[in-house]
Amino acid sequence: MRAYFLTAPVSSDKNYSKKTSKLVLKQLMTPLSLVSLAALSVSPAQAVMSSVEQVTIYQGLASVTRTLPISGKGEQTLIFSCLSPSIDQDSVSVQVLGNVNVGEVSIEALSGEQAAQCQYQGDAKVQAQQATLADINAELEAARLAKAYLQNLTKVTQISTDGTLANNARDLETQAASINKRILNIQQRQARAQDILNQLMAGSLTSTSNSVTQVSVRTASRMPSSVKLHYQVRGAGWEPTYQARLNTESKQLSITASAVIAQQTGENWTNVPVTLSTINPNQNTTSQLPRVPLLSLYEERQNELVRYTPAAMEATPVVVSARDSYSGGESATNTAPLPSFTVNSQNKNGITEYRLPQRISIPSDGRRVRTVIDEQSGNSKLWLRSTPSVEQTAYWYASAPFLTPAWVDGSLQLYRDDNYVGQSRYSYQSLKEQGIGFGVDPNMLVKQLTDEDKQGDKGVFNRLQTLTTKQAYQFTNQHNRGMRLQVLSAQPVSRDDSIKVIATHTPPVTKQDWNDSKGIVAWEFDLPSKQSQVVQSTYQISYPADKKLNTN
Incomplete structure (x- = not known):
């Protein structure tokens, strides 16, 4: 980018001074916006941020795929910056598209100032406001530079004894006063923009981390292409939660399955495609060998009987959000179709994957993001159950023939005739055999x-x-x-x-x-x-x- 510097004209030729002053005065009388800001400042080069192509969330960790473009030809090093400090380095792999040679892959941890620069890099609102503030600062610098030039030009014209130049000097002073007002206006806009930026940064979705991971990939190609970086990171997970709604008059039962997602990986996932998997990567991956009994004789002795009472499973409290129905006033032919949020589920030999149709944002501050992943409904058989030797009361029960073993155990919120009656635990085997309880029947x-x-x-x-x-x-x-x-x-x-x-x-x-x-x-x-x-x-x-x- 070229840089332009303005200096006061110096010449002993009076005619030249007159022509130059008039020319400058004519330029300054035009709106300041015609002065090229690019000519007054040089913008620093911006690092290319990798885009998140896919996030698959398991129980306790997530698998992330990022992409960086390869521009130009020859050898170059691509840098995936501002990654989570919790990356499993053994899981890092690189995939290229097209005829691209890949050299060494370097993984390093950065801290201090380099980590601070990543703090708000993933927040689109913060980035947009920073760009707005940078434009205002550049405009203010250009106005100040024009003011300084006018001041220097006024001093030159005051030295001359030519009357015409003196008149020009007065015109220059008038223009300088106009620029002063413009500078004051820009400073006010700058203060407002800085306040907005401070508020955005205070409430930013980005979490502060003392360290980040940076992955460098050395490539060589003859044409533009792209590089994909795959890695696993801990600190992310999801849990299912269910809402069962029973209408005792129509005997209709509906169950809505939702996923509550949260992550504290150190990365902000903004507007990314997400897949949820029911597999638990922390489980054993190999079976155990049988235990061989070793026989010997011992003296018989009286063994004490120990009563064992299994601990009741405590349901995890989940924030329940109601789903409001929408009824449009216009006919379907006059409006664009609404986006569908129907989740595509796929069973892969006992592993169920829920691919969300919409892109979602999951900040790295632990907040819980909830989305519906499935819904089942149908006719149910109703009955009342009582165990009078334990409790002299009766409870509502309903069968659910449409229950699926693909649903993972989770918290179950219960509604009977549109009233919240409590919560239980969704367990396919138990509910299939015993039915779903919907609270006490006082009648x-x-x-x-x-x-x-x-x-x-x-x-x-x-x-x-x-x-x-x-x-x-x-x-x-x-x-x-x-x-x-x-x-x-x-x-x-x-x-x-x-x-x-x-x-x-x-x-x-x-x-x-x-x-x-x-x-x-x-x-x-x-x-x-x-x-x-x-x-x-x-x-x-x-x-x-x-x-x-x-x-x-």
């Missing part, structure tokens, strides 16, 4: 009638003793319609041949060992509106008189 009344244990007498010649347990519960349907009711109860199970159990159920149970659960029995029946039903169980347990009964 099904459960009352305990009998719950007693009776110990039999031990005689002198009696080798057995007995324990009789009797339980009875009443269920009353307060709904204005008939309801399907399922009652679960636990029947004692003998683990010793010397313990005998005789069970009597009234009415007879519908299922023994419900859902392959040993000892759980179930009644299933339709209970008409405003009607009651009693279920009763009697268990007679006999065991040796010289033993104590362990009910664990």
Whole structure:
């Protein structure tokens, strides 16, 4: 770029001075915008930033593909700058398009000032405002340079005794006053632009990092092409969250699957294509060998029985955002089609990939970005379930025949008749077998009638003793319609041949060992509106008189 420097004319020829002054005065009387700013300042060369071509997010890490163009011919070194400090260096690979030779690939960590320069490089708004401020600064510098030139020219004309030049000098002073006003106006615009830039940088999506990674790739080509850089970086992940909505009147059930994405890799991913994968890269990749039993004799000893209660899975709290429906006032023929956000899912031998149709921005500050990835709906079977020996109440349940094993376990938000009733855990196997619970039904009344244990007498010649347990519960349907009711109860199970159990159920149970659960029995029946039903169980347990009964 050429640089132009303005100097005051020096000549002993008065006619030359007159012509020069008039020429300069004519130029300065034109708008200042006609003065080439490029002639007054030199713009520094800008480094080419690599573009993110694809981001695939797993659990705990992400795979990133970036692209840089190869311009020109011959040998050159491409620099992928401002990359995450958490890059797995062993995962770095380079792919070229066309007839391009690749030499060495250099990976280095940069810190200090070089890392600070990357701080706001990925923020489009900050970059645009920086460019605006640079233009204003260049315009201000040009105005100041023109003012200095006018001041020098005025001094030259004042030395001359020619009257015409004196008049020109007064005109130059008038033009200088106009430029002063212009400089003041530019300074005000500069202050406003700087304030906007400060606000953008304060609320920028970019996170500050003390270090960055830079990858240099040496190439040689005969024509323009491009280089792709692939690498993996930790600090990114996604988790599924689900919303189940049940309409108890129409028996319609819909489940919406969403992905909550967050990352703190040190890179800002702005307007990038994203694919979500259900695979967990932290899992084992090889199977274990069987354990060979080594046999030996030992003295028999009494082992203590240890009761183990599995810890309840705590559902991860997730911010729930409602999806608002949109109804356009104009006909479809008069408006452009709305963009589709339908996710393309693909199952690859047990690995499900969700390719988002829209580009999204995921800043590196840990904030959670949520997007819908799938939705299923259909007719459902409804029933009420009660386990009166544990809790004397009934719960709404619904079947979901459209459940898919491709959905990963996650938090499940529950809505019944457009009311939020709580949250559970989405687990395909469990929900497929037991159904989806939708909270307490206050219109099904459960009352305990009998719950007693009776110990039999031990005689002198009696080798057995007995324990009789009797339980009875009443269920009353307060709904204005008939309801399907399922009652679960636990029947004692003998683990010793010397313990005998005789069970009597009234009415007879519908299922023994419900859902392959040993000892759980179930009644299933339709209970008409405003009607009651009693279920009763009697268990007679006999065991040796010289033993104590362990009910664990």
